[in-house]
Amino acid sequence: MRLLSGVDERLRMAGYARVAGVDEAGRGCLAGPVVAAAVVLKPGYVLPGVDDSKNLGVELRERLAEAIKESALTWSVKSVSPAVIDCTNILDATRRAMLECLQDLDPKPDCAVLDAVRLSSQRYPCLGLVRGDAISYCVASASILAKVDRDRQMRELDREYPQYGFAKHKGYGAAEHREALAEYGPSPVHRLTFRSVLPRTDEAVA
Numbered sequence: 687m688r689l690l691s692g693v694d695e696r697l698r699m700a701g702y703a704r705v706a707g708v709d710e711a712g713r714g715c716l717a718g719p720v721v722a723a724a725v726v727l728k729p730g731y732v733l734p735g736v737d738d739s740k741n742l743g744v745e746l747r748e749r750l751a752e753a754i755k756e757s758a759l760t761w762s763v764k765s766v767s768p769a770v771i772d773c774t775n776i777l778d779a780t781r782r783a784m785l786e787c788l789q790d791l792d793p794k795p796d797c798a799v800l801d802a803v804r805l806s807s808q809r810y811p812c813l814g815l816v817r818g819d820a821i822s823y824c825v826a827s828a829s830i831l832a833k834v835d836r837d838r839q840m841r842e843l844d845r846e847y848p849q850y851g852f853a854k855h856k857g858y859g860a861a862e863h864r865e866a867l868a869e870y871g872p873s874p875v876h877r878l879t880f881r882s883v884l885p886r887t888d889e890a891v892a
Contacts, residue, residue, distance in 0.1 A: 693822040706795035707824025711832040715857035717876045719765040722783035723831035738819040739833035751834040762790035
């Protein structure tokens with residue numbers, strides 16, 4: 687826990703009282719939205735169990751998400767649809783979701799720490815750290831909010847398109863997902879610009 691809190695505490699000691707953690711979920715998926723979350727935690731507040739969302743079980747992750755929302759100074763979760771991802775690209779869509787989260791925070795942060803994504807044009811520093819969700823408590827908290835919200839959306843999409851198994855694999859490129867794509871073709875919530883979803887013509891012919 688001290689390792690996770692180290693980056694955040696150093697920033698607060700440098701004069702940045704409100705540190706926002708920002709992370710995304712679903713960037714590498716073949717279907718569904720990319721979801722970003724931003725959270726500013728109360729200084730000195732530590733919630734036991736917080737970690738990179740990928741290291742947590744479903745039930746614990748959901749309990750932590752509720753506790754983070756209840757205890758945070760401010761938080762926000764935003765989604766960008768597959769259609770927008772296809773019109774731009776996944777990196778720009780991720781940045782868009784993160785920016786919308788930061789703009790939604792009230793009070794505004796003094797700085798932001800992001801997991802491996804760089805943002806510019808903000809009135810405060812935005813630090814993109816590789817494996818930020820493993821070394822920053824506020825980024826790990828944001829990763830939990832983003833993951834829980836996106837998983838909820840994918841369960842809802844599973845009810846609309848049950849043949850793809852979204853509730854199980856959440857849109858990632860699992861073997862059963864690729865098999866469903868081969869059998870049924872892409873759905874309206876698949877990312878058509880992703881090669882695994884819609885191969886290029888020359889690849890399909892080959």
